[in-house]
Amino acid sequence: MSFTELGLSAPILKAVADQGYETPSPIQAETIPAILDGKDVMAAAQTGTGKTAGFTLPMLELLAKGPRPQANQVRALVLTPTRELAAQVAASVATYSKHLPLRSTVVFGGVKINPQMKALRQGVDVLVATPGRLLDLYNQNAVRFKQLEVLVLDEADRMLDMGFIHDIRKLITFIPKQRQTLMFSATFSKDIRTLAKSMVNNPVEISVSPRNTTVESVDQWVCPVDKAKKSALLTHLIKQNQWHQVLVFTRTKHGANKLTRHLEGKNIKTLAIHGNKSQGARTKALKEFKDGSIQVLVATDIAARGLDIDQLPQVVNFNLPNIPEDYVHRIGRTGRAGASGFAMSLVCADEFAELSDIERLIQQILPRRTEEGYEPIHPLPESRLDRRPPRAKKPKKAKPYNKSAHPRARTAKDAQPRRAEHKDGQRSSDNAQGRPSGNSKKRFSGGQGGNTKSNSRPRFSGSGNR
Ligand code: AMP
Numbered sequence: 001m002s003f004t005e006l007g008l009s010a011p012i013l014k015a016v017a018d019q020g021y022e023t024p025s026p027i028q029a030e031t032i033p034a035i036l037d038g039k040d041v042m043a044a045a046q047t048g049t050g051k052t053a054g055f056t057l058p059m060l061e062l063l064a065k066g067p068r069p070q071a072n073q074v075r076a077l078v079l080t081p082t083r084e085l086a087a088q089v090a091a092s093v094a095t096y097s098k099h100l101p102l103r104s105t106v107v108f109g110g111v112k113i114n115p116q117m118k119a120l121r122q123g124v125d126v127l128v129a130t131p132g133r134l135l136d137l138y139n140q141n142a143v144r145f146k147q148l149e150v151l152v153l154d155e156a157d158r159m160l161d162m163g164f165i166h167d168i169r170k171l172i173t174f175i176p177k178q179r180q181t182l183m184f185s186a187t188f189s190k191d192i193r194t195l196a197k198s199m200v201n202n203p204v205e206i207s208v209s210p211r212n213t214t215v216e217s218v219d220q221w222v223c224p225v226d227k228a229k230k231s232a233l234l235t236h237l238i239k240q241n242q243w244h245q246v247l248v249f250t251r252t253k254h255g256a257n258k259l260t261r262h263l264e265g266k267n268i269k270t271l272a273i274h275g276n277k278s279q280g281a282r283t284k285a286l287k288e289f290k291d292g293s294i295q296v297l298v299a300t301d302i303a304a305r306g307l308d309i310d311q312l313p314q315v316v317n318f319n320l321p322n323i324p325e326d327y328v329h330r331i332g333r334t335g336r337a338g339a340s341g342f343a344m345s346l347v348c349a350d351e352f353a354e355l356s357d358i359e360r361l362i363q364q365i366l367p368r369r370t371e372e373g374y375e376p377i378h379p380l381p382e383s384r385l386d387r388r389p390p391r392a393k394k395p396k397k398a399k400p401y402n403k404s405a406h407p408r409a410r411t412a413k414d415a416q417p418r419r420a421e422h423k424d425g426q427r428s429s430d431n432a433q434g435r436p437s438g439n440s441k442k443r444f445s446g447g448q449g450g451n452t453k454s455n456s457r458p459r460f461s462g463s464g465n466r
Helices: 012-019 026-036 050-065 084-095 113-122 129-140 156-161 165-174 190-197 225-240 255-264 279-290 324-330 349-362
Strands: 041-044 074-079 104-107 124-129 151-152 178-185 202-209 216-225 244-251 270-273 296-299 314-317 341-345
Touching: 012 050, 012 084, 026 041, 026 050, 026 202, 041 050, 050 074, 050 084, 050 124, 050 151, 050 178, 074 084, 074 129, 074 202, 084 104, 084 124, 104 113, 104 129, 113 124, 113 129, 124 129, 129 165, 156 165, 156 178, 156 190, 165 225, 178 190, 225 255, 225 341, 255 270, 255 296, 270 279, 314 324, 324 341, 324 349, 341 349
Parallel strands: 041 178, 041 202, 074 124, 074 151, 104 124, 151 178, 216 341, 244 296, 244 314, 270 296, 314 341
Antiparallel strands: none
16 A cells, blocks of 8 residues: 555645655554544554554645634644653644645643744644643633644543543533544553543544554563662663663653663763753753763653654663553564564562563563573562453542642643652653654554554454453
């Protein structure tokens, strides 16, 4: 299948060709015709599958045909959970619409609101936004939805995890009922389906990869080690294997800082990316990681979520995530688009429960490799594969917002997750975000390694059993 068969017009095909894309990814092959047909869509797809172009290309096609936006009006609204993802999606919208007379902009918290109000004044065809800042702008009459035709929820599962449900429900009441709604989520739990029921209308359901599978092209290992030896082991692995670009995940911001200091002390160029870092620091860290000036980027889950760093060879889980799905997301940053990747988890005896939950989720026992000289004194118990369906995940309930108690909370902390163990606000507006800018030919090999399946008949796989 080629892009020309999907019903897209010349300006969009040209933008796609400029990017060097040769064939639509499986999700694009399914979403593009359905969206062009005016259908609501619920798509289960993770970052790396090409989902952004999957909704952006047909959305632009539809917008190119309609009337121009009036002052402060928005014709298509894309909601994302984090600031980084908002910046990335906005960069994609700009890239794919560069040959069209459409205006787009992005708004998120942590930066001044005035320039955003100004950008909205003329009205925009596409607005990419995080929910909190969008509500602020709405409350200040800077944005209106009378002309809204398309609503996209990107990474809906993450929005629920981060406690945005109330913001979303509130926003929905301002938006015309007569609209096209597109919902993208890595997984479709019961909670997501409940939310979807109130938002989408007779949707086409699309799933491009079996849920919760990790990328086949990623070599995954568990390295059993005592907690106290993890930093030393990581230093040893980086030096011995000459890893030149490694993304390391820690569970907490404090852990990220501590590890960064340790690695720096061993002459390994390292920066951390998490919510306590200023936007400037985060943007700088990401840029330096991408251009190779630093060797290691230490990140917390939410800070790293959705970051599109092309062909990352190495991911290390310094701690296993509490939420097993996060393991799948983390691993998803390597081995993309057919490139091979390597993911190593440093696991201590205390983390056996987390390891078991991950293995139960991915239905696979992860192979183990103990590093000589770092054998654990506290042994990691043997894994046994639990064939029962993964445990249902309980999303954190959003705290009711009390404006009198936190008079400035809305404006200053937009998009900050409210989950206790991850308080990482998203503060970067780095628009480059590693999107390929050259025009070398890119053949989409699935995004999920060799594992991605495209179904000619839209369906959902394994809904609501986590
Ligand atoms: P996404 O899942 O939207 O984050 O996209 C993942 C990556 O795949 C991005 O770097 C896109 O530029 C790239 N991409 C999207 N569609 C295609 C395609 N049809 N062929 C090759 N690369 C693509």
